[in-house]
Amino acid sequence: MIPYGRQTISEDDVEAVVTVLKSDFLTQGPVVPQFEQEIANYCDAKYAVAVNSATSALHIACLALGVQQGDFVWTTPNTFVASANCARYCGATVDFVDIDPDTFNLCPFELEKKLKEAEVKGCLPKVVIPVHFSGLSCDMEKIHALSQKYHFRIIEDASHAIGGRYKETIIGCGKYSDITVFSFHPVKIITTAEGGMAVTNDSYLARQLQLFRSHGITRESEELINESHGPWYYEQQQLGYNYRMTEMQAALGVTQLKHLDDWVAKRHELAQRYDQLLADFPVILPIHSQEHYSGLHLYVIQLDEKKTNLDRKYVFNELRNLGIGVNVHYIPVHIQPDYQKLGFQLGDFPKSEYYYQHCISLPLFATLTYDQQDQVVNTLAQILLGQHS
Numbered sequence: 001m002i003p004y005g006r007q008t009i010s011e012d013d014v015e016a017v018v019t020v021l022k023s024d025f026l027t028q029g030p031v032v033p034q035f036e037q038e039i040a041n042y043c044d045a046k047y048a049v050a051v052n053s054a055t056s057a058l059h060i061a062c063l064a065l066g067v068q069q070g071d072f073v074w075t076t077p078n079t080f081v082a083s084a085n086c087a088r089y090c091g092a093t094v095d096f097v098d099i100d101p102d103t104f105n106l107c108p109f110e111l112e113k114k115l116k117e118a119e120v121k122g123c124l125p126k127v128v129i130p131v132h133f134s135g136l137s138c139d140m141e142k143i144h145a146l147s148q149k150y151h152f153r154i155i156e157d158a159s160h161a162i163g164g165r166y167k168e169t170i171i172g173c174g175k176y177s178d179i180t181v182f183s184f185h186p187v188k189i190i191t192t193a194e195g196g197m198a199v200t201n202d203s204y205l206a207r208q209l210q211l212f213r214s215h216g217i218t219r220e221s222e223e224l225i226n227e228s229h230g231p232w233y234y235e236q237q238q239l240g241y242n243y244r245m246t247e248m249q250a251a252l253g254v255t256q257l258k259h260l261d262d263w264v265a266k267r268h269e270l271a272q273r274y275d276q277l278l279a280d281f282p283v284i285l286p287i288h289s290q291e292h293y294s295g296l297h298l299y300v301i302q303l304d305e306k307k308t309n310l311d312r313k314y315v316f317n318e319l320r321n322l323g324i325g326v327n328v329h330y331i332p333v334h335i336q337p338d339y340q341k342l343g344f345q346l347g348d349f350p351k352s353e354y355y356y357q358h359c360i361s362l363p364l365f366a367t368l369t370y371d372q373q374d375q376v377v378n379t380l381a382q383i384l385l386g387q388h389s
């Protein structure tokens with residue numbers, strides 16, 4: 001089975017992890033701060049805080065921004081559940097903004113409409129979490145302008161988008177948001193096995209992220225509330241978690257980061273090749289922005305109802321049966337049973353639902369070979385066009 005995504009591990013990764021295993025620190029050593037500094041440098045951001053997953057990063061990003069019970073947090077339905085769950089961990093109420101059907105990203109016009117209504121009802125969001133779906137940036141200028149007008153904060157869920165750009169700015173630079181979150185799960189662009197990062201330019205938010213990552217504990221003398229009892233002394237000053245990244249994970253991150261630009265370029269090369277090979281298929285190809293360089297985590301096609309009667313489930317099953325490990329991104333979050341319990345219903349966000357009925361993510365990763373890609377395309381030809389090669 002050709003998977004839809006997979007990690008690339010080379011000898012330098014293996015050596016880096018083994019070196020850490022033989023060193024004095026498996027956790028809380030020098031490599032996590034090194035990885036953080038390298039990510040901050042890469043993104044043109046001041047601070048980066050490494051954690052054990054993007055889910056944890058989203059959670060502590062919400063906490064750092066003061067999200068709590070009584071607050072509203074908005075995100076897109078076309079995302080992994082974690083982008084919405086993070087607000088619920090803090091006791092806040094989640095709502096969604098439907099997508100732009102061309103980019104599959106949170107639609108800024110829908111956002112503006114919903115903000116106007118919320119202002120009247122007195123339930124404006126404290127935080128909005130745009131997700132750069134497939135690696136293509138959301139319209140951050142527009143979302144940022146709305147945040148100034150309606151006074152909400154922004155967490156960019158850039159789990160798909162490390163290595164990508166918004167206009168001339170690198171994703172993570174924080175020009176249009178308070179905190180940006182990356183995921184290093186093996187299907188993402190670079191990996192630390194499990195792992196995530198929260199990036200910010202705000203020193204207060206950075207310190208809050210560090211505290212929430214590690215039990216809310218400080219040992220810094222200038223931060224102590226009470227007088228120190230001695231050199232062993234620490235204080236828990238707020239309720240935090242153990243969301244720390246290990247040294248092995250960070251070591252992997254450092255070596256992976258060296259390949260990031262090459263791997264994103266390789267994804268672009270493969271995506272262009274898909275575009276050419278699939279041009280005459282009864283599918284809608286993903287749009288590629290000239291303006292914003294995508295991280296290209298995903299290559300998503302949609303079956304074109306005007307050109308084929310075959311339904312998505314049939315095509316999906318056939319592809320899987322023939323060894324092509326396709327996937328579907330995403331089941332809209334609001335139709336998950338746990339969200340239906342909160343009152344959301346099918347029909348609430350029709351553009352996300354329509355997109356969901358038609359989308360298929362094709363295999364895309366840095367080491368996908370042309371032969372494998374041809375196999376994907378030929379298998380699709382067999383199913384959609386009845387062609388046998």
Ligand SMILES: *Cc1c(COP(=O)(O)O)cnc(C)c1O
Pocket residue numbers: 052053054055056079080082083131157159160182183184185194195196
């Ligand atoms: C993968 C992903 C997450 C969660 O990342 P983990 O590191 O697995 O916790 C969150 N949001 C989006 C959009 C993702 O794709």
